[in-house]
Amino acid sequence: MTIAIMGAMREEIEPILENVGEYQTHEYAGNVFYTCSYAEHNLVIAYSKIGKVFSAITATVMIERFGAQKLLFSGVAGGISDELAIGDLIMATQLCQHDVDITAFGHPDGFIPEGTLMAPTDDEMRSLAGEIAIDMGVELYEGIIATGDQFVASLERKNWIAKTFNADALEMEGASVACVCQNFGIPCFVLRAISDTANGGAVEDFDAFLKTSAQVSARFVLEMVKRIED
Ligand code: ADE
Numbered sequence: 001m002t003i004a005i006m007g008a009m010r011e012e013i014e015p016i017l018e019n020v021g022e023y024q025t026h027e028y029a030g031n032v033f034y035t036c037s038y039a040e041h042n043l044v045i046a047y048s049k050i051g052k053v054f055s056a057i058t059a060t061v062m063i064e065r066f067g068a069q070k071l072l073f074s075g076v077a078g079g080i081s082d083e084l085a086i087g088d089l090i091m092a093t094q095l096c097q098h099d100v101d102i103t104a105f106g107h108p109d110g111f112i113p114e115g116t117l118m119a120p121t122d123d124e125m126r127s128l129a130g131e132i133a134i135d136m137g138v139e140l141y142e143g144i145i146a147t148g149d150q151f152v153a154s155l156e157r158k159n160w161i162a163k164t165f166n167a168d169a170l171e172m173e174g175a176s177v178a179c180v181c182q183n184f185g186i187p188c189f190v191l192r193a194i195s196d197t198a199n200g201g202a203v204e205d206f207d208a209f210l211k212t213s214a215q216v217s218a219r220f221v222l223e224m225v226k227r228i229e230d
Helices: 010-017 052-064 123-136 155-165 174-184 202-227
Strands: 002-007 024-028 031-038 041-047 070-079 089-097 140-147 169-171 188-196
Touching: 002 010, 002 052, 002 202, 010 041, 010 070, 010 202, 031 052, 041 052, 052 070, 052 174, 070 174, 070 202, 089 123, 089 174, 089 202, 123 140, 123 188, 123 202, 140 155, 140 174, 169 188, 174 188, 188 202
Parallel strands: 002 041, 002 070, 070 188, 089 140, 140 169
Antiparallel strands: 024 031, 031 041, 070 169, 089 188
């Protein structure tokens, strides 16, 4: 099977590339894609650059040009839920776009007509992740992840997102990737390790924990790939 693994930043993908052995490099649509064989699968790996637009382009290319049949996103997020500490893992049950606002026309926050408020993730991959977490002895949270083209570093914005979308974590790419997968009919899995808690100290925490949290997520996603059956 051809499986896509994507992140947003180089730091999110480096720990994957360091562990897959030899790979080939392809330039396309303003980005670099890495392909290799791993655990009896063909992998296509890339980081998109930050945000919803670049991540949607990368996910689309992985599906349309590289033939990805499943897509796994690995990276970091700002924690909303009090249960989530820095370094903890959360997989998205579903994802929304917290910065979509056409409420002036009577639509709910985050909703685009003819779209869905929440983009789903794949039940099978989430249940596999649950088994892997037990086997690895790691705690794996699940919940709603809210995505937007904003680095959130304020309690006020974080609390608004929490209340409006019942979200447990936030980041800048998951919902756009899940939306691409939803529209192409490709199973999607979004995993994030917490790098900060989206409050006044978020910038400092993000800089301090990006690398280590990205490694936690990458390690788990590689374990997922090993256990995905054709
Ligand atoms: N990714 C990690 N932390 C984040 C934050 N505070 N805001 C947006 N995206 C993030």
